[in-house]
Amino acid sequence: MKNLLPAIFIFTILITACSKKETPDINAEQEIKMRYDTTAVDSFSTGAVSVDIARKIKMSSPQYLDSVKQVKKAQEEEKKLKTELEKENKQKAEEEKKKTDAEKKKKTSETAPVNETKTE
Numbered sequence: 001m002k003n004l005l006p007a008i009f010i011f012t013i014l015i016t017a018c019s020k021k022e023t024p025d026i027n028a029e030q031e032i033k034m035r036y037d038t039t040a041v042d043s044f045s046t047g048a049v050s051v052d053i054a055r056k057i058k059m060s061s062p063q064y065l066d067s068v069k070q071v072k073k074a075q076e077e078e079k080k081l082k083t084e085l086e087k088e089n090k091q092k093a094e095e096e097k098k099k100t101d102a103e104k105k106k107k108t109s110e111t112a113p114v115n116e117t118k119t120e
Contacts, residue, residue, distance in 0.1 A: 049057075058064060
């Protein structure tokens with residue numbers, strides 16, 4: 001009985017150590033997609049185009065050029081609106097300044113005759 005417990009313990013260790021180990025679940029079918037610098041499958045086939053050349057072709061297309069023109073127009077309109085707003089703000093500031101100057105002059109002209117009458 002004393003020898004039976006260590007024998008069972010050693011037997012279970014041997015069984016677990018020698019058993020077939022399971023591999024982690026890796027999809028062997030999963031493809032690794034490679035990025036190439038061509039748009040066609042074979043770079044030597046007809047119609048194979050470099051990515052840089054494809055980009056140049058796309059940039060020279062009428063749709064791209066039209067969108068660039070629209071963006072430029074929108075930027076010009078924004079600049080015009082900003083300049084107009086700045087001009088209006090300057091005019092308002094000048095008008096307010098003139099009003100405050102006129103009020104100051106008016107106050108000084110009103111206070112000056114009152115002081116003169118008191119001194120006479």
